[in-house]
Amino acid sequence: MASVLGDDIDILAKAKRALAADYTPSEDEEYMSDKQLNYFRVVLLEWKKSILTAAENTLQNLQDGPIREADLNDRASSETDWGIELRTRDRQRKLIGKIDSALRRIDADEYGWCDKTGEPIGINRLIARPIATMTVEAQSAHERREKISRDD
Template sequence: MKVESFLPDNYTPAEDEPFMNDRQLEYFRVKLLKWKAELLGDSKHTIEGLQDSTRNIPDIADRASEETDRALELRTRDRQRKLVAKIDSALRRIDEGEYGYCEETGEPISLKRLDARPIATLSLEAQERHERRERVHRDD
């Protein structure tokens, strides 16, 4: 899937430009759309592969191995399905003008963090606090 964009191919968001200006929003929109297209393409191949591999295997060890592979593939696809939902949510935040800002503090999320994880909804500091709280509650 080709994603159209008005940005030059070598554009990368920079700290010295206004935060979440039109160019940065377009950069992240394109990045998210390409990632989503890649995930959906992988899912399509998986479904086709699962349909093709539905056969009766007489050897019990081979059958068990194939079932394990299939279960692993389905778990991976389920994680990717959840990821597509997060990508859709990030695209919605772009449309609503909320993208790039921490849901907890309202502060800007760093461009480096967004570039590495464009679905991020928390700043690095808020994410670390969240993970510390989870660890404390898990240890209870």
């Protein structure tokens, strides 16, 4: 599971590096200015493009042919690897939905504001997680409520 999260972080980091030479948002600027919104739009679009490219590569590898290892242990290992790969792609498919939602919020001038409190999410949090919809405090409270209701 850690490597799946690592893959998402690597893809996002590559998208940010591609833009870092041009501009990086800071706390000193007007919050959610046109320049900041454009930065996050480009980061989200690059992130989505990278995910779709990785998915195309997986699909191509699946179409290239079935697993044909003669040894049962090798075959089981290969099938396990494919299972992990497919779960990763399914997780990233869901991530694309969150990216699309963030892009819609940018278009509606709602991006960067907490869904629960209406307060600014914060530039540093959005740089770290561009699909964030809540402040750290609201997210923590949400997770605590979720944990309590699961324990019941």
